[in-house]
Amino acid sequence: MTANPDHFILICSTxxxxxxxxxxxxxxVSSLPNGFAIRHVSCMAGCERPCxxxxxxxxxxQYLFGSIQSDDDIAALLTFARQYHISADGWTKATDRPKALLHKTLARLPRIGEGVLQ
Incomplete structure (x- = not known):
């Protein structure tokens, strides 16, 4: 893992x-671009779709994926991590993400400050 990470993979520990x-x-994780770290967090409210x-x-x-269960899902997450890393704003289209994640996307939250109505 990176000493000073700026990208995080959050994994529900519950x-x-x-x-x-x-x-x-x-x-x-060593196969990912420099800058990634894993963070274990308690409940991300995806309880109906673990992990x-x-x-x-x-x-x-920011993204949240659920029903992560197979080796194919893990491979898709690692591919997505590479896409996410090179994206300037993190925004990806569902059709550009690995197919294994197409129906596993629970949420995409805009970056802080984006789309704020004044």
């Missing part, structure tokens, strides 16, 4: 399967 997903991602995994970075949109 979800069923969270420990297994965490171990699989941790085993592959939930999020992506977060300063000045970028």
């Amino acid at each position: 979800c069923d399967g969270g420990a297994a997903v965490s171990a699989e991602i941790a085993a592959e 939930t995994v999020g992506f977060q970075a300063t000045d970028k949109a």
